[in-house]
Amino acid sequence: MISVIVIGKDEGEGISRCLQSVRAALEGVLPYEMIYVDSHSQDDSLTRAQALGARCFVPDDARTTPALGRWVGTQAALGETLLFLDGDMTLSPGFVQAGLAAMDRGYAGACGIRRDVYVKDGRVVGECGNYFGCRAARTAPEFGGAVMLRRDALLEAGGWNPDVETCEEAELHARLRRRGLAVVELPVPMITHTDRVRDARGLFGTIFTRRRLGQGQALRCALRAGSAGQLMLCDRPTRLWALQALCLIACALLGLLVSGWGGLAAFAAAEALCQAAMLLALRRQGHARSLVSAWLLLAYMPAGMASLQRRGTGFAQWEGTA
Structure with a gap:
């Protein structure tokens, strides 16, 4: 069974689109379950997710991180294959089948082409059709919030680190690589990611971001885990x-x-x-x-x-x- 683990906060209609895309891609094709982990939303995201058949969970710690949500979902999941998505993503039909076929050849996980759509004030203002530039199957140099992993491989690497605020994917990938657990990147559409464009934050807002702190947090965790040599925090x-x-x-x-x-x-x-x-x-x-x-x-x-x-x-x- 495939456990599809979705994380989100105040996604509203986005959660509905995400879970509906999962059902459209997997219903009648593969046995699956949907898990939604909510970071203390103030809107109706939980109600929407439950109405679409997802098992819903909320972390006890209010200081949530994406990695904490994914780790909660991992603990609640029943499947041996885990597909992680964010609440502002939709799943492309056919990816899961292609990913499973690749993982049968010995890979610990799989990811695919990520399409980004940039939206401002409800209007599409830009698009990136292939965010990671994947043109042919390869060992993934990196992956984002959308990735499919074998449960045993994820646990062998130690799971998601809930303490890392950002760059949690790079920190996990470093631990996977240290153990010889490779993720394959396929030239197959995987997800469409809706990126809400914010107004200009000015010089201060551009420099002082959570992501920059997350890079240091990821490095500290990688040093502790002995995987700093495999850590890729930037291009x-x-x-x-x-x-x-x-x-x-x-x-x-x-x-x-x-x-x-x-x-x-x-x-x-x-x-x-x-x-x-x-x-x-x-x-x-x-x-x-x-x-x-x-x-x-x-x-x-x-x-x-x-x-x-x-x-x-x-x-x-x-x-x-x-």
């Missing part, structure tokens, strides 16, 4: 810039030891000019974002690692009436 260009930045920091510290504060000040001034020139050159090529992301990644790592908090994993089944 390849950003990783290369981050490595360069670490080398520069090391050189600056060496300059401080050798020449004192004067040497450090001279080094910092020269490096600031070099970084500014590089940023201008990269901006013309459209790659400035990677350089900025690399410095923000390093700047936020200590804060993220320090912000990790333990969360309770208890939960209760919601017994409302449909």
